[in-house]
Amino acid sequence: MQDRQTRCGFVATLGRPNAGKSTLLNALxxxxxSLTSHKANATRKQLQVIVPHSGIDERGAYDAQIVFVDTPGIHHQEKLLNQYMLAQSLRAMSDCDMGIYLAPASDEVRHYEEFLNLSRDKxxxxxHILLLSKTDMLDxxxxxxxxxxxxxxxSHYLALIPVSVKRGFAPNELLDVVARFLPDSAFLFDEECVTTAQTKEIAKEFIRESLFENLSDEIPYESDVIIQSYEEGKIERIYATIIVEKQSQKGVVIGADAQTIKRIGIFARKNIESLVGKKVFLKLQVSVQKGWSKEIKKLKKVGYDCTDMS
Known part of the structure; x- marks a missing residue:
């Protein structure tokens, strides 16, 4: 009997803002x-999601460990934080074994051409697999x-696949194609591991997601979250600070009779509880830090190391 192969590799999920990258990874x-939002540019940092998959193809029977790297949407803006986000995507293009480029069905083909130009030396x-996403919008x-x-x-893509997560999505079909192009390799992570991120990092992202869901206008883009304390136990106890740029934004985040910040906390807590499988106590406060997203030193304190941006 022929031995089963083991395959392992890193797969960058790429695309413009709001293409559905995080939604796809959660489905896989x-x-x-991963943080998801109907608003663009919610994802700011790379996140590794580890998906196991087994099958048989022309190379033989295999067990695969696919390490998907969620990335910020590919976009160009002058703001320092946006430059950091683009650098995260560019790094993934260089470091990963292959990629998945998500092109929403409503996109013009020129956006894919821009990706090809941007990735020319990557x-x-x-x-990469070209994934035509959100096809439920088309007859x-x-x-x-x-x-x-x-x-x-x-000649540039390995496969062209139309998908719709909303209409009904068969993850194995995509995973079969991805595994076909993975290198032969021993697994790099424990088979029980689903992400390399610490739980407190995911908790931070869930709180940020709640900001996007419960606040409008520019506030989610000019805010972030710092986890001050994460205490594990029968009940997870999380103390976090929401930082904003302006005093007026602080008032909006808190809301009349603190109703808005309560709503933000409830939304985030439910997602964190679903992740950790236990009760969570979440305490939020709001701090004004003027210019936090515009200076390298301040960004680094929030967790964005801009020093190696090219």
Whole structure:
């Protein structure tokens, strides 16, 4: 009997803001790990999500450990924080074995051309799967025309796959394709591990997600979260500070009779409880830190190391 192969590799999930990268990874993993929001540019840092998969293909029977690297949306802005976010995506393009580029069905093909130009000297340039996402927005005839628009670029992508997480998504079909191109390798992580991120890092992202869901305008983009204390036990106790740029934003985050910050806390706490499988006590406070997103030293204190941006 032929031995089963082991395959392992890093796969960057790439695309413009709000392309559905985090939603896809949560669907592949079968649980919520990545921050999702209907607002663009919610993801700010890389997050590694580890998905196991087994199958048989032309290379033989295999067990695979696929390390997906969630990245911020590819965009260009002058703000220092946005430059950091783009640097995170560019680094993933170079460091990962392959990529998945998500192109929403509503996107113009020129955005994919911009990705090809941006990735020209990166590892993923000719080693990526082109995923046409959010296809529930199209009827079959329109979908066929959209797929045809990407055919001239087939020398660059490994496969072109239309998907809709909302309409019904078969993760194994995509995982089969990804595994086909993974390198032969021993597993790099414990088989029970689903992410390399610490629980407190995910908790921070869930609180940020709650800001996006419960606040409007510019506040979610000019705010962040610092976990001051994370105490494990029968009840997880989390003390966190929401930082904002302006005094007026602090008042909006707290809300009349502290109703807004209570709503933010309830939304975040439920997601954290679902992750850790136990009760969570979450205490939030708000602090004004003017210019926190505009200076390298202040960004570093919040957890964004901009020193190696190219």
């Amino acid at each position: 993993l079968g649980q919520k790990i 590892a993923v340039h000719n080693r 079959n005839a329109t979908l066929m025309r959209k797929l045809a628009q990407y055919q001239p670029y087939q």
